[in-house]
Amino acid sequence: MTTADTVRRPGRGRRLPFSGWHLLLAPLSMGFALPLLWLLASSFMTNAEINRFPPALFPHGIHLDGYLYVLRNALFPRWFANTAIVAIVAVLANLVFGSLAGYAFARIRFLGSRVLLAVMLATMVIPFQITMIPTFLLMSRLRLTDTLGALIVPSLVTPFAVFLLRQFFLRLPPELEEAARIDGCSRLRTLVSVILPLARPALATVAALTFLTTWNDLTWPLIAITSDHQYTLQLGLATFQGQHRTEWPAVMAGNVITILPVLVAFLLAQRTFVQSLTSTAVKG
Amino acid sequence: MLRGETTRRGVLLGATAAAATALAGCGGTGGTVHGVTTIVLWHGQNDVAKATVERLVAEFNRTHPHIRVRASSGGVLADGMLQKVMAALAAGSYPDLAYVFGSNLANLARSDKVLDLTEQARDPAFGWADRWPPARAAASVDGRVRAMPALLDSLCVVYNKKLFARSGVEPPRPGWSWADFTTAARQLTDRHRGVFGTGWPAVGDEDTVWRIWPMVWDLGGDVARHGRPAFGGTSGLRALDTVARLAADRSVYIDTQTGSDQLYQVFLGGSMAMVPTGPWQLPQVREAKLDYGVVPMPTYTGRPLTISGPDNWVIFDNGRDRAAAAVEFARWLTAPKQDVRWDASAGSLPLRRSTARQPAWRHTVAGTPGLQVFVDALTTARVRPTIRAYPQISRAVGEAIVSVLLGHATPDAALSGALAAARTALASSL
Amino acid sequence: MAKTFAVGYRARETATVRRTRRDRSRVGGTPTAWLFVAPAVVIILGLSIGPMIWSLLLSFQSADLVTPARWLGWHNYEVLATDPTFRRAVEHTLLYTALFVPLSIVGGLGLALALNRRIRLIGLYRTLIFVPFVVSAASQGVLFSFVFDAQFGIANSLLARIGLPTQGFFADPNEALPLLVAIGLWSGVGFCVIILLAALQDIPPELREAAIVDGAGRGAVLRHVVLPTLRPVLVFLVVWQTIQALQVFDLVYVTTKGGPLGSTVVIVYFVWDQAFQLFQAGYGAAAAYLLAAVLLAASLLLRLYQRIRKA
Secondary structure (H helix, E strand, O other): OOOOOOOOOHHHHOOOOOOOHHHHHHHHHHHHHHHHHHHHHHOOOOHHHHOOOOOOOOOOOOOOHHHHHHHHOOOHHHHHHHHHHHHHHHHHHHHHHHHHHHHHHHHOOOOOHHHHHHHHHHHHHOOHHHHHHHHHHHHHHOOOOOOHHHHHHHHOOOHHHHHHHHHHHHHOOHHHHHHHHHOOOOHHHHHHHHHHHHOHHHHHHHHHHHHHHHHHOOHHHHHHOOOHHHOOHHHHHHOOEOOOOEOHHHHHHHHHHHHHHHHHHHHHHHHHHHHHHHHHHHHO | OHHHHHHHHHHHHHHHHHHHHHHHOOOOOOEEEOOEEEEEEEOOOOHHHHHHHHHHHHHHHHHOOOEEEEEEOOOOOHHHHHHHHHHHHHHOOOOOEEEEOHHHHHHHOOOOOEOOOHHHHOOHHHOOOOEOHHHHHHOEEOOEEOOEEEEOOOOEEEEEHHHHHHHOOOOOOOOOEHHHHHHHHHHHOEOOOOEEOEEEEOOOOHHHHOOOHHHHHHOOOEEEEOOEEEOOHHHHHHHHHHHHHHHHHOOEEEEOOOOOHHHHHHHHOOOEOEEEEOHHHHHHHHHOOOOEEEEEOOEOOOOOOEEOOOEEEEEEOOOHHHHHHHHHHHHHHOOHHHHHHHHHHHOOOOOEHHHHOOHHHHHHHHHOOOHHHHHHHHHHEEOOOOOOOHHHHHHHHHHHHHHHHOOOOOHHHHHHHHHHHHHHHHHHOO | OHHHHHHHHOOOOOHHHHHHHHHHOOOOHHHHHHHHHHHHHHHHHHOOHHHHHHHHHHOOEEOOOOOOOEEOOOHHHHHHHHOHHHHHHHHHHHHHHHHHHHHHHHHHHHHHHHHOOOOOOHHHHHHHHHHHHHOOHHHHHHHHHHHOOOOOOHHHHHHHHOOOOOOOHHHOOOOHHHHHHHHHHHHHHHHHHHHHHHHHHHOOHHHHHHHHHOOOOHHHHHHHHHHHHHHHHHHHHHHHHHHHHHOOOHHHHHHOOOOOOOOOOOHHHHHHHHHHOOOOHHHHHHHHHHHHHHHHHHHHHHHHHHHHHHO
């Protein structure tokens, strides 16, 4: 339990024997990847090729028209930056506020804590579509509509982050922090220097899921944002699909470009949250 | 990790820039400061139309120093505008002008925040009478002028000459009938080559529905009359029978994708012989280098008749100064000189008769084969009534059309279902 | 991650142990605790309680968001009770949930078991199966509208190529909802896989080895060692996936818009449609509240059940 420190297994580069499982796993994982491979392939097609009958599986030669259309859009870097700002701020805020609240709910007994936690969790069952308008109203009162603030504020901390971190903190042995507290550390110091370093897997999970949700959100930006220099990537992509004309290669290319950062973020986080768990288990 | 480093730096740089603007508060709020009234426009356009409207706005701002128009798409394209405007109205912080689909005006106009332009339209200088009747009708609710026409179109049939020649089918001519249409569609369909006679959007939204109204009108029916649905009996039934014919012949490409884009792509790809569409499709048709022709819609009775589905600039009341500035801008934007530039890029027909006489418009027409057919069709074009129950009626009729297209219901059964729903909607909207 | 839930829910941790732990760390707790939870409480409740009350009031009104609303009492709820469209939306939602939740969890478990071994390329397999989870709903919409276009999509083209009958997909009212479930699974199963995989790797190998030494077969190990250890994680996944499934909206919005013929109208889509297409926001809010009430009741029941089991 106390061995949450990552121990790199030497197994990575080692030759492993061929296994019958390949026969199952190879086609299965290809099946999952296939639609995305088609997305990738179609981002290199021309508009005519995408709409050809019978449909083309592979582009005839690499056409970069789609990518050029996207990158030539002067605002695209801006959208990318906007999305990154919103996602990164949301991630950091969730980590900070989620840890604070999660720790308090896990470790400190105070009046009403159970009810408070239950109520906060209960809000997860309310679909966003019904609180969308009043939330917009609120943002408009705060004079945040059409700013990145309107996108950031509602995602500063989610009940999910609080819940997940609380669950994680609950299982850490209290003796760990008691030592620190006897040394005279404040709650905050204890949290920062003792608890959080042990909570890397949970923090990585919160970070990855928050990044994913904010990066991919379209419903809320669609309501909250109006000026094109405040767009997020999803919003920008949505306006590529025109009323009477759509540059499909551009839409496909835009999607590819948009998926890549989340993919990278997740692969990085996945290493932390799967491997640090794995190391504790496999080490034995 | 070199790549990662550079992108991270890029993100940071961009982050700072964007954060700065975010703080500066680009809320798009209007108001009057030092004699300059700032108003907010949500145009809902992208691509060429967006470029044009923003160029026009810049010109207006230059020539009208006392008004500053802040233009943006509104964060949505026209089809998402309704949701946006409703959220804005509910929050009490709305733009001064927004581009809204014609079929939504009646419901929006119930809000007293939507300006009533009736009195101003009486001024001859307003040029209200110069606007085409369909445009005027679609901007009026209960006899009051509640919006400024923004886009005018008409439905005609664009056909692929090459496919007609290949199948040896006579190209359509004005005055043709729906029987001619279905027969031609059947003959032109070639399953091995993946060629369809025609296409019909089948999401069940307004794009599915508006195509059936000219058929209903032609047969003496209507959307509603005296608070009751008026597409029952032979008018609705024969129209749906025609749809059923196309479906049974499998000569119609049924597009279930939202936005109907696929349908037009099939036509542009040379795999569809005829498509009922508006003038806004012509630029793409020409870009695709299709050898095409345009004819008026077929009819049952031989009397030429079509539908026009105009869109509007809805003007909101943000106080006297801003309202006046918004009206001034809308009048300027739809004046013949600007109108002609807007029309060409947005794919609109001239909003006003005098625009059609402008040399620039004549030039556009001369350079665009078939465009004149759409203009001429305006004289026989009707519009959907601007009634509050329309969205519900449209939903019911859309369902009927789709169920017939997919072979899930007979025209009879589909029609009675739609009539019942429309009756309820009309009764509860009174 | 799995461990997180695993231990949180771990019933082994008896109430007495927990109580002593808390008492020991209570000293001077309350003000600090409030300081710690304040940001989260203010943001989460501030952004939900107000809006929830707002839409609760809305649900008792005839409101179109455009004109002043009229108080109707329970009328909206009464109409809902007999609205066939709403009933179908409920049916579709339940069907979607009934398919999506068990399939994603059982499928996720199967995949996690298969992926929980050290063979060559295993990292690649895991990544490929997980990647769809990061694809946004909007991208999925664009992608699958193309792939499953009845006439021009590659799905039918592939079916034809291997000699199978082509399908209507989104053009067929009988196929559209199952297809949405399939797409939901494609993107949602990765989440279950990654959590279950972490949980599986969390099981001490000695436990399995001991069972095998005792002569247990693979099936017995799965049933008596693996599944009991995974139970807390599985409970979490059931709750989480159920919430996700009952609130499904984005996928419908970007692919079918409820069609064809209303065959994919789910509750949240119904709510959105009423508010933003049909000018009946009050009516839509009533529908949303019915959903929320059912969800709350369900989670309370679940808690009750857990408590009874523990006792």
